[in-house]
Amino acid sequence: MKERMAVTRRPTRGMTRKPGVLSTFPLDNLVTEVHRLLGPTWALPPYNNILPSYLREPSSRLTKEDLDFLVLKGALDIPDPGFAREILKGYIRHIHPHIPFLNLELFSRAIFDDQHDSQGSISLLLYQAVMFAGAIFVDLKFLYAAGFLSRRHALETLFQRVRALYDFDVEDDNLIVIQSLLLMTYWYEDPDRHKDGRHWISVCISLACKTGLHLDHTEEPKPDHKLRNMLWWSVFTRDRLIALGLQQPPVIKDEVHSPIPMLTLENLDITTQKYAKACYGINERNLARIFLEKVKLCRCVKDDLYSWDCQPIHHNIPTIAPKPRQTSLWLSKLELDDWLQDLPETISFRPKPFLPAHNADLIFHSHCAWLKMVYLEIYSTIHRQLDFLSEKYSPSQPLSLDGPECPILRAAVEITLILQDLYQKQLIYYLPTTSVAMILRAGIIHIQEMFSGDPHVGAASFRRLSQCILALQQLGRRYGSAFFLATLLGAPKGSSVITCSPDEILAHVDIESLDKLTVSYAESSVSTILKIREPYDRDIISGLKSRKVERAGGDCGQNGSGTGSSLKCDSSPDDPFEIRDLDFADYSLK
Template sequence: MSTPRRHRSAFACQNCRRRKVRCSVSVTGIPCVGCTQDSIDCIVHQTQGLKRQQPKEPFGHQDSFRGPVDLELSLPEAECRRVQQSMSPASVEQGLSATTSYTSPSDESKRAGEARSSHSGTDIRGNQDEQRTGTEISSTALGQNNQAARVPFYTGEAPGFTSILDACSPSQQPAARHILISEAPVSLSDEDREYLRCKGVFTLPQKSTCNELLRAYFHHVHPIMPVVDASVLLKLHQTGKASEWNLLLLWSMFFVAANFVDAHVWTLEGYSSRNEMKSAMYSRAKCMYDNGGETDKLVLLQSALLMGFWHSKWDGHSQPWYWTGVAISLAQILGLHRDPDSVKFNTSFSNHRRRLWRRLWWSCFFRDRSLSLTLGRPMRINLNDCNMPMASAVDVVSDLSQIPPSVAKGYIPDDLPQLAEYWVILIQLNKLLGDVLTLCYQPFGPSPMLQQIQSLEAKILQFHIPENHGNEQSRLSSFYLYHLQLNYYAILITLYCPYIANAPSDMPLENKQTWQVDVRNKMDSAALRSNAIVDNIVRDKLLPFASPMTAPLLVSAMHVHLLNCKSEDALSRRLSLNKLELCMMVMEELEEMYTSASVYRGVFLEAIRQLHPNYSSSSTMSESNSTDFSQPRGSFSNDAMMVPLVNDDILNALLDESSCFTFWESFSDIQMEPMQPAL
C-alpha cells in the first residue's frame, strides 16, 4: 500500500514552511500572524509557477474524472491574493476540462486531519504568546521583572482578575496597578503606506502655514485643552523636522487650530474657505487614526480629544460626543482615572509623565461635563471611582522649562501661567456643574430636598471667580476670564431652571410661591450678567478669540430671555427680546467658524417667530451688514434651511419654563440639513 501523500498549504512564508505550521499569509497578507508574534521578517519566495500533478484515476478508468488538484505556490502578496481568489470552487471547476470532479472520502479525511493539525500548532503558539504576556504582567506588577519596557499598562482594580496578584505580593501590599510592559512594533505595509500617501497625510502645509497653525494652537487651544507635550513638538519643529513627529497628532492639532488663523493662511494653501481647510485636515487626522497603525494609546487619546471638536452632517457618527467617549474609554484603559502612587510612589513613571496624565484626565472630565450640559446626555465619568490628583497650573507650564526662550516666544503666549490658573478654575467649575446635573437632572434619582438645593447653591455662590485686571493682562487672558464667567453663570441658570415651575417636595406650601419667585429672579439676574459679559467681549473686540465651546455657553441665558418674552407686560417682552437679540447677533458672528452657532441661531429664530409671528429680524443687523438677519453668512444661505430642523417637541421644550436641560435632550436628536463641514 502506498503512503498517502501529505497535502501542503497552498502558499506560506519561509518561516512557517521551516516550522511546518499553517501560514496566514493568504488571509492576512505580509506579514503573517506567526512572524508578527515572533517579531521577525516575513519572507515569501518569488513565484515559481503553478505546479499541477494529476493523480491516477481512482477507479482505473480513463474517462473524464480527475482527482483533486495539488497546488504548491510561493508568491508575493499581490499574487497570493489573486491566486487565492482563483481557487474558489467555481473558478476551479471552470478551469477543469471535466464536467464533474471526484474526491474520495479518504482524501477528505486526510486533508481535514492535516488542517486540524496545522491549526492546532498555530493555536498552541498563540496560547504560548498570551501566556508570556500574562507572565510579564504578573512579574512586572509584583516587581520581579527587570526587563526594559516602555508601554504603560493598567492592570485594573478589584474585582478584576488581576486583583489576585495582591495575594502574591511579597510586601503584603497591593500589587502595582500602573506598570510598563513591552510591545512588539507595528510596521505599515506598502499598500497601507501608499493609501495614506494618496490621502495626503504625508504632505504637510507650507512651513509658514505650519508656523501659523502651531502658534494659533498654543495660543487658543492649549490654554483650555493642554493635552499635548509642547516641548517635544516645538523642539522638532524648530529643527525643521516636524514631519518626523506623530502625524496623527499633528493633523489633529492643525484641524482645531484652523479656526484661529487669518484668511490669508488658508488662501495660501489653496482652500476656498476656512471650513474647507478644516475639513481637509480633519479628514487626514481621521485617516491616520483609522489606518495609520498607531498603537500608542496616549497619542490616540490626545487625538480623540482634539477631534472631539468636529461637527458635520457628513460624519454623523463622529460627532463630539463620539470622539469624547473614545477619549474617556482610552483614558480609563490606561488607568488615568486612578492615582499611580495611591499605594506607594511608583518609580516606573517620571514626573513629566504624571503631569501629562493629570492634564489628559482632567481634560476628559471637562469635556464630559461640558457636553453633558450642551447635549443633554448622561455623564460618563463617575468621580466616586476616580482618585487621580487634581491638576495644577504647574502641570501646564512645566513644559516651558524644556523649550528654548527664543522658540517659546514665537509660539507660547507670554501669560500662559495666568491662563493655566484659569484652566484649573474651569475644571473646578465643571465639578460643580457635575454636582448640579447629578442632583437636579437624573430622572430616577431621589427628589432633591430643599436643604440639598440650598447647600449646593451656597457652594456655587461661594466659588471665587477672579476679577478683571483691565490693562494689566493681555487681551487673550481677558477673553478667557470672560469665558470662565460665562461658565459660572451657565451653571447657576442650570441649577435654578427646574425649580421655577416645580418646588422641592419638602417645601412648606405657604412658602412655595415666594421661594419660586426668588428663584426666578436669581435666574434672570444670572442671565442678565451673562449678557453683560457678552457685551464686554464685543466692546473689547475679543470675539475672534471665541472657541468652539463659547457658543453653547450662551444658550442657557438665551433660553431665559426667550421664556421672559412670554411675559404679560409688553415692556418686559420688548426688553427680553432685546437681550435675546444681542446673543443672536453674537451667534451670527460665530457661525462663520462654528456650525453649532448656526444651528443654535436657527432654532431660536424659529422659536421667536412662534411667539411673535410678525417678528422682523432686521433689528439685529450691524450697521456694516446690510444682509437680512435671516441670511447668515456662514454655513447656511438662509434661515429657511433651519426651519425643518425645529419640530414641535423642540419648540415646546424651549418655551417650557422648566426645560433648560430637556431642551438639549430633544435638540441632540436633530437631523441637520446638508451644510459645510465645520466645528
C-alpha cells in the same frame, strides 16, 4: 481590529520593488503575509520622502496596502511650513490653555525653528490632530492660501486625516492616542453622523481608563507622571464641558472616584518657550490658574445635573425621589458659591471699557470671560432644575416678575453682558464650541421676557436678544450650527439685526423649529448637533408657541391680519435690566 474600508486594488509595486512593474498578484500576497507577521523589510519608501524628519513613521504593523490607502486619503499630507506655523499659533493661543497637555517646546522647535532633538520626535497622529484643532482659530486668508474653499472644508479635510490615521492604528503609544482623541472631540460640524464630540470623548475616556490614567501613581511615580496627571484632568474637564453644552450626563460618573490629587500651580509646566511667551505675555501663570479653577468648577457638574427622571412636585404624575435630587442640587450650588468666593481676583472677569494694548492681554481677557460663562451656565442650570422641582414651578410666567434678582434671568443677563464686551473687542470669534449652546439658552430666556407685557423689560430683553443673535452670527464663521441657531432666534435674512424693530425680530423667531430641537422630536428634520433636552427650556418653548398663536389670533380678531400685534417696548434710564457699561460687580451672583 478596526474595520478596514474596502478599496479597489490598484497597481502597486510588486516583489520587484520597481514602480514600473505591476503587482504579481496573487503571488505578491505572500510578501504581504510575511510583512504582516514580521513587519516590512524596508523603511516605508517612498513615504519617508513625504514626511518631515521630525515626524515618526507609522507603526511597523501597518502593511503596504494600509500605507497606500493612507496616502490615497491624504493622511500623510503635511501642511506647508508657513501654514503649520499659523495653525500652531492658533493652537497655543486658543486650545492649549483649555487642555494644556501638549509639549509646546517640542512642537515649537520643530515647526517654528525647524529644529528637533532627534529623528522622529513627534507622533504623526498627534501632529495631524494638532493641525486640525489649531485650524479652528486660523484666519481665513491662510486657509484660502492653503487651497481650502472654506473653514468647514479645511476642518473636514484635516479631521479626516486624523481619523484615517486613528482608524489604521498608526500609533502604538496609548498616551499619544488619548491626546489625539481629546483633540478630535473638537469635531462638531456633521450633525447627520453619530461620531461627534460626544462619541470621541467616550472613546477617549474608555482608553484612558484602560491605560490606568485615572489611577494615582505617586507612590511609584512613572517617568511620564506629570503628563498623565495633566492629561487626566484635561480629559475630565473636556468631558464635563461637552456634557454642559449638550445637556447630557458626563461620561465620567461621580462614582468613579479618581485618586489623582488635585492639580496645583506647581504641578503645571509653566513654559518658558519663547513663542508661547510671545502669545501669552505676562499672563502665563494666570492662564495656568484659569485651568486650575476650571477643573474645580467642573467638579461641581454632577451626574444628576441632567437627570430628568422626575416630574415637578406639584404635578399629578408620580414623582421619583425629588427630595434627594433637590438636596444634591443645593449641595452643588453651595460648592459653586464657594468656588466663586475663592476665585482669585487676578482671573475674575471684568468688562473693560477700553481695548487692551497687547494681543496677549486680549487672549487672556477672552479666557477670563469664558471661565465666567462656564460658571454662569452651571449656576443657571442648577437653578433651572431647582425651579423645575419646586412647588411654584410656572414656566409660562416671565422671570422678570420675580424681580431683577431672579437667578436664571440674572445669569442670562450676565452672559449677555460678557457677549457685549467681547463683541466690542472682536473676541467673540475665539469662544469654544460649547458657547453656542450657552448663547442659545440665554436667547430663549430673552425671547420669553419680550412677551412680559412690561415695555421697559421688553426693550431690555430685545437689546439682549439682539446681542445674542450678533454673537451667534459671528460664531457662525467658525461653527456652522451657530448661523442656523441665529436664524431660529429671529435673525432676519438680508438685513442687520441692529436696524430691526422688536416686532420684526419676533416675527422672525422660528418657534416651530426651536420646538423641533427638543428631544420630544426624535426624528426631527432640523439638522443640528444641538438638542434642547432640559424640561425647563422645553416648557418655555411650549409656552412661546401658545403665546405666538394667541398674539396672531388677537390681531386677526382686531384687523383681520395675522401679522402680529405691536410689541410695546420703551427704553428708560431706570430700567434695571438695560445693557450698559457697568462695573461687573453690580451683576455678581450671590
